[in-house]
Ligand SMILES: [Zn+2]
């Protein structure tokens with residue numbers, strides 16, 4: 628059963644999808660995404676395939692219409708894809724070749740372009756969950772893509788913040804943040820095209836954002852040298868993380884691109900970026916999404932972002 632249900636209390640859509648409950652919770656002995664396995668009959672370099680246990684899918688059967696003045700629902704007409712970074716089971720982001728990660732950035736662009744051509748899709752969210760702490764059930768390096776027939780609430784808030792700022796100031800919010808001395812103080816490293824920052828307003832202790840220095844609205848607008856810099860910046864961030872405790876650091880990596888097919892343009896207002904949310908707050912301690920975070924969206928960050936930025940600048944990469 629799959630259905631979208633609207634929560635009028637906070638104005639957000641919820642995806643009801645019993646398929647996701649079938650997802651395996653334990654890593655299986657035989658990797659299902661290696662070459663010549665469950666998902667692949669032959670070999671591959673990079674690859675995408677439809678998630679077997681999708682939250683959204685292109686089906687669509689009719690959904691039950693509630694006989695109610697207040698309740699409404701909709702079709703979960705979207706797509707959930709798995710993106711394999713490499714066919715090598717032992718590799719992951721920190722020890723992958725830069726050229727392979729550049730190909731991954733190209734694949735993000737390709738998927739984003741193709742999926743945005745479907746007019747009913749309003750938002751494309753590309754991400755990676757790494758580690759069992761954030762629910763990754765497969766160890767083999769991979770990311771995912773969800774395309775939604777609506778704009779998820781936090782993405783809508785973000786797009787609206789960009790638009791409101793642009794209308795008030797005739798400039799881009801992130802471009803201005805990058806010029807702000809206080810914001811730039813928490814830069815942990817930079818390349819010609821990208822900046823890596825522990826944001827002043829971090830929600831997670833080890834949160835890191837990657838921003839293109841040039842105004843770039845979405846991932847497809849990056850030029851070749853920026854794609855290479857992005858590949859480098861992603862790898863370097865994960866190398867720093869893994870060097871903190873000399874162990875694989877769990878994280879969520881999320882790409883922020885503007886909504887699509889809304890009839891509005893975000894070219895001048897939206898600034899593409901990536902946010903990393905690692906759930907660790909110490910070697911053996913996790914930061915949980917508990918009552919305050921889940922119930923109010925107000926995060927309590929137990930670390931001072933300036934101290935974390937200072938610490939990450941000094942971490943010696945051992946990979
Ligand atoms: Zn594998």
Ligand SMILES: [Zn+2]
Nearest residue numbers: 799802842898
């Ligand atoms: Zn900008």
